[in-house]
């Protein structure tokens with residue numbers, strides 16, 4: 001592939017310096033940091049992608065769990081599922097390049113259907129979204145008639161279309177609490193379902209959660225032993241985890257929050273060292289944003305999110321393949337839109 005303006009040595013060096021300013025504090029693999037040489041290699045891609053964006057009237061939305069060279073080097077906006085869905089609704093550019101997994105790109109299409117939505121990683125899966133089908137949700141609805149169905153945003157468009165209200169990790173506890181019913185169906189995260197039950201007990205409003213699905217292959221691997229080890233290794237460490245973790249792990253941590261909730265917590269906290277039981281991409285963002293704080297991260301990389309690269313983002317802008325372009329049947333799109341709109345209404 002040809003890079004056009006990226007053949008200019010001076011421009012490349014300028015771009016490498018810009019990238020090094022953004023990426024120099026970020027861990028590449030565990031303790032390895034980005035070097036200027038890494039940035040020089042990335043520079044032809046970031047220069048060209050940023051140029052193509054302008055020429056094509058495109059915007060790049062990147063989930064925090066994708067690679068840092070995308071998040072910091074070319075994304076116009078990055079964040080968690082909820083923040084990205086809010087952003088996708090208001091995009092005025094003609095094209096949305098969504099660096100994330102397939103269900104997220106579908107969500108962008110549902111919320112802004114007149115735009116072309118392309119995803120560099122193609123049909124990148126998610127162990128949660130792939131854990132339940134629309135048919136299985138229909139069977140649950142038959143078995144438990146009149147019980148409202150909540151679906152975590154990490155679900156396919158077909159599953160969202162079968163549900164009453166979509167939720168994210170940032171609003172799930174409040175929405176579950178504020179619904180009047182004492183019994184709720186929740187898909188497709190079995191661990192988050194248990195965490196909802198625990199949280200509602202803690203809030204003095206217990207409810208029965210009927211759950212189906214699976215778990216996040218990144219967050220469900222963390223154990224109470226990981227928490228204990230980090231506490232033993234680092235004095236004064238503040239342990240933070242995501243509600244996709246096991247309930248015992250959540251109970252052993254100091255703070256449980258969505259991706260955005262973790263960022264806000266770190267920003268306000270006086271602590272200097274944090275144990276992060278989440279995905280590497282968020283740790284990288286925190287390292288870049290809070291260089292006076294230390295983040296310890298035992299492991300946890302989402303193989304699906306990392307399928308988005310500078311190379312396939314460049315290729316998808318230049319010549320998107322059919323499996324990189326999001327299309328949805330009209331009936332699915334309209335019904336899924338309703339469950340997302342309901343979430344926005346209930347989150348106000």
Ligand code: SF4
Nearest residue numbers: 126127216217218302
């Ligand atoms: S981190 Fe977990 S929930 Fe998020 S996309 Fe990866 S597998 Fe799915």
